[in-house]
Amino acid sequence: MSAEDKIVEFLRNRGEEGALQSEISKVLGLSKSTVSEVIQILEERGEVVRERVAGKSMRVWLSEFAPRPVSGLIRVGVLRASEYPHILLACEELGARVKVFDSAIELTRSLAFGTIDLGVSPFITQVMFALTLRSIKIHCVVAMNGSGVLMKKGLEDCEVFATSELSAMESNLKLFLERSGIDLADVSFRYQPNPESMIKRFESCEFDAVAIWEPYFTMLKEKYEHIEFKEAIGDFPCCSLSSNVQFYKSRRDSLEKFIETLKRFAKGFDEKRASELIAEKMEFDVKLVRKSFESYEFLADLKFEHFEFLENYGLKLTKEAVKSITA
Numbered sequence: 001m002s003a004e005d006k007i008v009e010f011l012r013n014r015g016e017e018g019a020l021q022s023e024i025s026k027v028l029g030l031s032k033s034t035v036s037e038v039i040q041i042l043e044e045r046g047e048v049v050r051e052r053v054a055g056k057s058m059r060v061w062l063s064e065f066a067p068r069p070v071s072g073l074i075r076v077g078v079l080r081a082s083e084y085p086h087i088l089l090a091c092e093e094l095g096a097r098v099k100v101f102d103s104a105i106e107l108t109r110s111l112a113f114g115t116i117d118l119g120v121s122p123f124i125t126q127v128m129f130a131l132t133l134r135s136i137k138i139h140c141v142v143a144m145n146g147s148g149v150l151m152k153k154g155l156e157d158c159e160v161f162a163t164s165e166l167s168a169m170e171s172n173l174k175l176f177l178e179r180s181g182i183d184l185a186d187v188s189f190r191y192q193p194n195p196e197s198m199i200k201r202f203e204s205c206e207f208d209a210v211a212i213w214e215p216y217f218t219m220l221k222e223k224y225e226h227i228e229f230k231e232a233i234g235d236f237p238c239c240s241l242s243s244n245v246q247f248y249k250s251r252r253d254s255l256e257k258f259i260e261t262l263k264r265f266a267k268g269f270d271e272k273r274a275s276e277l278i279a280e281k282m283e284f285d286v287k288l289v290r291k292s293f294e295s296y297e298f299l300a301d302l303k304f305e306h307f308e309f310l311e312n313y314g315l316k317l318t319k320e321a322v323k324s325i326t327a
Contacts, residue, residue: 085274086265102194215292
């Protein structure tokens with residue numbers, strides 16, 4: 001393996017932490033001059049980012065993990081879901097780099113900390129991060145609906161519900177249960193780190209019901225009792241697109257071009273190509289992805305009524321608060 005390959009692999013394993021340039025030399029057993037030369041070449045190609053941290057010490061990251069915007073690169077985070085046809089088409093057209101996350105909290109955290117530039121995750125999750133950390137700007141809701149509850153028995157007999165934490169799934173599930181006359185104190189909630197874990201444990205009977213998104217909902221709804229959230233609580237904003245504040249301030253032209261491209265695809269897109277992109281990125285069956293599109297309304301818009309819907313979850317925002325977290 002060449003010195004360049006060794007350094008790239010080492011930095012990839014270090015992820016968001018990166019590494020001191022001097023540490024790379026020590027750990028890999030390479031001379032300081034070799035490391036310096038390779039890092040300079042990688043930096044010129046835009047594959048790494050360096051930052052002075054103390055004295056002459058330099059910390060190095062692969063560009064995809066750098067905690068700040070990288071010139072000529074747009075890094076977009078998405079969840080492992082099927083509600084992003086227009087997002088992935090825009091990424092393909094503009095050459096943006098896509099990173100897939102299993103957790104809405106982890107994705108939105110990465111967005112807030114600047115290791116991705118744009119992120120698409122649950123609207124309510126982004127609102128709460130934006131209000132508390134002030135490091136992201138919300139630009140548009142990208143999808144409505146697209147999730148529901150799967151049950152092994154009748155709702156009145158379900159006692160243990162699984163969901164993802166601090167997400168549209170959790171908020172919709174609790175709203176649905178309350179509107180169904182169920183006291184939340186009488187049931188238990190189990191928070192799962194990813195959909196695969198949730199489904200596996202649900203099918204092994206650890207949970208009575210799960211709140212889950214597409215395309216998992218479509219994949220399993222023929223096997224279990226189910227209800228779509230939109231049938232129980234009405235249309236709701238699902239995921240939204242936000243940018244890290246540093247990217248928002250320093251790369252405004254790139255941001256505006258991305259949003260313009262996204263809005264164009266939201267008006268109409270090639271479902272075949274979009275489903276192929278999602279299937280490839282998320283490792284889903286392409287026919288399942290195409291079928292799951294029926295559950296969504298795709299858009300690229302932001303209205304105050306989207307924020308008003310959050311009152312159903314107990315989150316009431318003033319117009320001043322909304323203005324402070326939107327572009």
